[in-house]
Amino acid sequence: MSRVHDMGGRFGDGPVTPDAEDEPIFATDWHGRALAVTLACGALGQWNLDMSRHERERLSPKDYMRFSYYEKWMAGLADLLVETGVLDVADLSSADAAGAAQADGSHPLASRAMAAAAVPGVLARGGPSARDSDVVAHFEPGQAVRTRPRSESDLVAGGHTRLPNYAAGAVGRVLRLQGAHVLPDSNAHGLGEAAEPLYAVVFAASELWQAPEHPRDEVVLDLWQSYLEPA
């Protein structure tokens, strides 16, 4: 069993509402601020991408479902800031934050704050997840593989994993080897990058769903080697 974010295949959500191509990028100003604050805080170097994804997933199911997209980002960010000790709860709960004392800029991490001039470079550099690794690739394109029977982390109870529930215990075929990549299950919990081979694996829709729409439809997922066994 996984968490509330793992919703692939779920019934009952109703229709998708497409946006016009020229819809504003951020529906309101604070959406843009939320994205920017999240990226800027990431530059402080106190957590990685997998940790920030897991933080949003760890919101209680009730909060996850009632929060809007950027509300989830803000809730996840506030939790990360407190858990890593960048801020304390008193900082966040001060009722009149704007009036709070001392605009001192003396936080120990202040020297790491992203300057405006650094923004283009930081965004252009990105954060690749491919690594050199001596973990041997066990599978090759065309080979049949079966995913783990459950979409659960085997490192941490209730921990982060990227095997969706709908693809657990399913048999597919390796489409391509994507190289070795940081393992989110480990990296999200500060257990090291543990890079290992990553594969694009293709599954027949009929392997995943009770009533596939078309006999030749397929779903492809990127899956780490430790999620897979020979089938």
Added chain:
Amino acid sequence: MKALETILARKGLIDPAALDAIIDTYENKIGPRNGAEVVARAWSDPGFLAALREDATAMVREMGFYGRQGEHMVAVENTPERHNMVVCTLCSCYPWPLLGIPPAWYKSDAYRARAVREPRQVLAEFGVHLPKETAVRVWDSTAEMRYLVIPMRPAGSEGMGLEALADLVTRDSMVGTGLARAVT
């Protein structure tokens, strides 16, 4: 939101000018026009298309479209036999350097939940109806690989220049929830 920003700024942890620069980047500099340029070139230049199939990351990097959330790119081509469509069921992974920040529908529960199980029904909600001969392949972005759909080149676009071709390429056609615009 404003309160959190204020606290962080007061402690010197964020620079409000950096936030403005990030917002400006994604509002004005990085968006689906980048992806459209890649598609137009793939339609026009068989050598480029072949190289894109081999190593899309290197080819888009050469065009200046590398960066955050686009570190590992794969291009997938639509054909009469196969239509590709991209989703992230677990969160909202999307190729930022080529398409910008994802639209609301891409991040919606309905799209995340349904695109993998009933892609044709979802496509119908976008006004796209595929023929029976066309199989659908849905890519669930579960890792850091990011997928760019190369839509089919519209009939009647032979001889058009790169700029005009790029005008035919919509954001949705590069996610696979749309087709390229018809030539008018």
